[in-house]
Amino acid sequence: MSQQDIDYFTRINEEADSEHDRGVAAERLLLTSNQSPQTYEEFLELVFHFLNIFTEDLENEAEFYTDQSEDAITNYLAAMFRATGVFTASGQTYAGGAVDLTISANSHTWRAEAKIAYSNDKIFEGLIQILTRYANRDSNKGLLVYVNAGTFLDKLNNWRTYIGLNGGWASYASRKQTEHTDAINAILNTANLSQIENYNNFDCQFLLPTGRPVTIKNYFINLKFSPSDTSGNSAKKHRENLAINELKCAYHEYLENQPEDLDTDKILRLLEMLARD
Incomplete structure (x- = not known):
């Protein structure tokens, strides 16, 4: 790509101020990412932009994925990120344990755990993994939730209530051994939840025992057919x-x-x- 092309897309990004223009800006980041360095914030913007595109593709073809395993669905997402030519992406990559999805570009990395939405307790195990086991220095991580039964909106709203203060997570955590109950309580009691965005995702921020804050993007994908x-x-x-x-x-x-x-x-x-x- 010529410097003139890069300057053109940079100018588009600088002038962007609408929702559509932000999409154009993300495309500019993709086109110029091999020629210009990315900040961590730009990296996350690009990851979430393409996560929206690839998960919409999944939802549009739900009949082919509704009976698939967590690993099969997540590996599809990893393949789509690799196909951009910008990201490296893989499933079951070690970082304190086998992380379901790891996406990297220009020395930046975003990791996510994936769960089928069988119950809030099952999803919560994924959240505990990403909070207490994997890459504890990461400031941003993800939790991908595949919904293939029940009512999508109920699953999303119930999960958001479940991990809030005084939510159902406390009852589940209390059934673990004391040291693990105490560790989970210390993290979950710092929860700060955002509003639901684009009908299918919200962020929650926690303060880890190290004093480091971490933001988890809870991203629900509708695969019910x-x-x-x-x-x-x-x-x-x-x-x-x-x-x-x-x-x-x-x-x-x-x-x-x-x-x-x-x-x-x-x-x-x-x-x-x-x-x-």
């Missing part, structure tokens, strides 16, 4: 995938909440969906 049109809802594969995903959620939510009465009517409906020819 439940078409109601005639051709879609008659497909056996789609019906079985949905039933299996809903049954897994029902099981984990039962373990989390321990209700006195199991919703047997719901379970029977899901089993009928599996058994139906």
